[in-house]
Amino acid sequence: MLTRRDFLAGGTAALAASRLEGAEVEIDREKFAQQALDLAAKAGATYADVRINRYRNQSLATRERQVRAIDSDTSYGYGVRVLKKGTWGFAASPDFNAKTLADVVRQAVEIAEANSVYQERPIRLAPQKPHLDRWRSGYQTDPFGVPLEKKVGLLLEINAAALRVKGARFVSSRFSFVGEDKFFASSEGSRLEQNIIRTEGDFSVTAVDAARGEFQSRNSLAAPVQRGWEYLEEYPFVAEAEQAAEEAVQKLAAKPVEPGRYDLLLHPTNLFLTIHESCGHPTELDRALGYEANYAGTSFLTPDKLGKFRYGSKWINMVADRTQPHALATVGYDDDGVPAQRWYLIREGIFVDYQTTREQVAWLPGMRSRGCAHADNWSSVVFQRMPNVSLDPLDSKLTEEELLADVKDGILILGRGSYSIDQQRYNFQFGGQVFWEIKNGKKTQMLRDVAYQARTPDFWNACDGVAGRAGYQLGGTFRDGKGEPGQLNSVSHGCSMGRFRQINVLNTGRRA
Amino acid sequence: MTYDDARNLTKKILSFATVKEAQVQVELVRQASLRFARNAVSTSGASESATVTVTAWKGTRKASASAAMALPGAEDSALRRLVAEAEELAGLSPEDPEHVPLLGEQKYLEVNAYDRATAEMPAAARAKAVGDAIAYSKSRKVTAAGFYQNSATTQVLANSAGLFAYFPSTEAYFSLTARTSDATGSGYSAVTSVRVASVDTRETAAIAARKAVESRGARELAPGAYPAILEPQALADLFPSFRPALAARSADEGRSVFSAAEGKTQLGQKIFAPGVSLYTDPQHAVVPASPFGEDGYPAAKSYFARGGVLESLSSSRFWAQKTGRRPGPYFVNLIMEGEGKPLADLIASVERGLLLTRFWYIRSVDPRQGLVTGLTRDGTFYIEKGQIQHSVKNFRFNESLVRLLGEVEASGAPQRVTATEGSSPLLLPPVKVRSFRFTSISDAV
Secondary structure (H helix, E strand, O other): OOOHHHHHHOOHHHHHHOOOOOOOOOOOHHHHHHHHHHHHHHOOOOEEEEEEEEEEEEEEEEEOOEEEEEEEEEEEEEEEEEEEOOEEEEEEEOOOOHHHHHHHHHHHHHHHHHHHOOOOOOOOOOOOOOOEEEEEOOOOOOHHHOOHHHHHHHHHHHHHHHHOOOOEEEEEEEEEEEEEEEEEEEOOOOEEEEEEEEEEEEEEEEEEEOOOOEEEEEEOOOOOEOOOOHHHHHOOHHHHHHHHHHHHHHHHOOEEOOOEEEEEEEOHHHHHHHHHHHHHOOOEHHHHOOOOOOOOOOOOOOHHHOOOOEOOOOOOOEEEEOOOOOOOOOOOEOOOOOEOOEEEEEEOOEEOOOEOOOHHHHHOOOOOOOOOEEOOOOOOOOEEOOOEEEEOOOOOOOOHHHHHHOOOEEEEEEOOOOEEEOOOOOEEEEOOOEEEEEEOOEEEEEEEOEEEEEEHHHHHHOEEEEOOHHHOEEEEEEEEEEOOOOEEEEEEEEEOOEEEEEEEEEEOOOOO | OOHHHHHHHHHHHHHOOOOOEEEEEEEEEEEEEEEEEOOEEEEEEEEEEEEEEEEEEEOOEEEEEEEEEOOOOOOHHHHHHHHHHHHHHHHHOOEOOOOOOOOOOOOOOOOOEOOHHHHOOOHHHHHHHHHHHHHHHHHOOEEEEEEEEEEEEEEEEEEOOOOEEEEEEEEEEEEEEEEEOOOOOEEEEEEEEOOHHHOOHHHHHHHHHHHHHHOOOOEOOOOOEEEEEEOHHHHHHOOHHHHHHHEHHHHHOOOOOOEOOOOOEOOOOEOOOOOOOEEEOOOOOOOOOOOEOHHHOEOOOEEEEEOOEEOOOEEOHHHHHHHOOOOEOOOOOEEEOOOOEOHHHHHHOOOEEEEEOOEEEEEEEEOOOOEEEEEEOOOEEEEEOOEEEEEEOOEEEEEEHHHHHOOEEEEEOOEEEOOOOOOOOEEEOOEEEEEEEEEEEOOOO
8 A cells, every 4th residue: 555655745656646647638636636625624614525537438239240339438527525514515527627626616515504404413424544545456458448340349259159040030249348547535635546447248139939929038147347358358258149049049939937936046147136136235224224215215124133133044144345356346445435345244144234334334333334435426426335245155065066956846047137126125026047947956948937036034044055166156237226316336246056945936928 | 508509519529520420419417416314414416517429420330439528618629539539439340231321400399398497496495495395294203215306408419411409408306205103104206397496395295294104004915916096106117118119120020019920010009998198299398308319300299009009119210211111209208198087086986906106126027028027115005995995015016018008997187207217207197907917015115
């Protein structure tokens, strides 16, 4: 870690660092941030922070043998957050002009003052030691530097592989790249620079039986990650596209599932989303206390359950982790300036902790900031967002084969399908991409129209086995929504295969 | 940004282009919002951001580049850089076999969707509006959480063939969830308008509080099919996941709920109840919307369904050319005609059924049937002999809006409403349907 002296007074090297290379607007971020903080202090703010962030997005979308769209987007601006009279105010602009900065700070302070009339309890931030640091996510090849021809070439190769399969009629594929260059300065003295790269590759193949007016799709099982271009070269997209096309065709003639109770083997490409919805969201402290009641909802994991509620069986150890390499919500520091951490939310099935920010520490005794403050843009308000939440296999020695061998009448589910959960995170329903019938410990035939429905604690208590670390993999999303106005968060969930006994399965394909 | 500012800016940007075909889009959004929860304010913020998107074609090779800009004072050098980036990306792109030449100058309908007071609402006025709702909620001993946002958006589209389109609009939006202190009741209400003056936060709080109190002590009702009345909010919540089905291309390609066997579609067929008419109209006084669609093609009043018959699906310019249709219609808003019956009359006509007020987390399950799953939320009530008897526990459903529109028996007066997970303006009546299918019970309140 750099010391403050290295950072601020280390001569030209440090000065260059506070300028963002290649940025559309040439500013000295340190100097600009200090001006904002000074203006806020002068206007009576008891705390202020400034985020000067640049976001780069590139996406390439294709269908069949052609490119649909190539889009590149850059957004560079700043947001000023102040606390005055114990109330938040925030304003943001892409205009780095000194006069606009003064207007932005004035507007943030005005908002805090106007709202303070309707404040019940003044906001108190948990103490935080200032940090001076730079952090970069783990990647080898910056995807923004890779030639377009190479990207388009790989996408069209994926499509061609799918279309070679007889019966596969449509295929669409897409790569998306995100680059974030963030600079955080607080009135407490933190100065943090972070550079994050994320990469996503995805495709969908559709097989059509025109005579019957039927169609079936199979999407890629690939997950977005906090890595560079190297990920798209390593992941076997072309081979998977061919397999996906074959499976889409196979699904047209697959056996519709008979509704009932089944033992489920959930592959990590499916289970990650169930973790996200039924553990990631209900362990958010703001939800549990009613702060998201109007939109995302509340949580069944209320504070009275902390430390004693049996959420799942002894196999269930859910770890929150913003330090995990290549996971999407991994950072050096959150948007409160708190260092990234790793902690358990569920331990041997018992609910033991929440996700928190500095502001939330005062809401409930025994809390500390877990570094979950995040805003999805320079123009967005900071609030609590989900860290990577994963099912930790600990030292499980079970293999996927052993889990399978002990299923008499079950279904193996791979991939992310339809997903839905109630606003307190009890009742959920998940689909998938590929479903295999299991009879007496053997994979037999493909099924279709499968969705499983359960009540969160019943589901996790029905888990009687989690495979060992060998099969562990990350799933994730670029687009987890929360808040008003809505914000998106990128987050990963790791797990290995899990076995769940006697879960309710629906047939979603029966026509009325 | 005035009309003249927009004209001058887009003209300047297009003058930097070296390619024959270029298009520029500008979206300027000025918004401010205030959230509250536990009967107190929480986070709040204001921002102004403009995104400029340049699309360049080199022959049929196409690419877009966009950037956040400080407008109106964006430096020429930044604008030039953006045009150059789009041109460079276009040069690297493959040929687009679906390229359609740019549209020239167009005539648009006049739409009045802008209200200055909404664009410029001061922070103190927003705080007071929220404060009034909180004070009312406290007086009813419920806990309120909600959101107030006022925004002004200017959309501009211009191209090198002489097209210029400009659409300023404003929106004021307020929603509130009231929960009872014993955590067994929850009610929701929302209001949206072009004009901040039409947003009555106290009245909205009163509706939510009433629903919260009435929804306490919910009883369990067995899942199954029930006759139901959907309030406009509940009906609206089903629309975002329905939107993809409005595309003509996927229906023609055999992968939509409106596809039929042997490569045909259901266009022209009576697939909804006779009373169902759904249309778009950019000039509608309550839900005014953009007078232009894709590439600046003019939007106009057009029916999606009339008298239960599926009348049109939306074709892109390319698909229209390929299939010999007119481009569009662009469903810039959606309006469902209603019979104007009071909600109380609809309830009175139900022998045994449910009143559904809001839905949540709706996702596509089977696009072949337009089947979605989701849940009821914030007030679900049991009706017997024409009267609300008590609240019932929330349900999960697996249901299709296409099927439901075939089950409509009666409807009320349309109201402007925004889907919980959507943003385009809708004008929908409460509807009575013969049956709504529920698959399980949710313990959530």
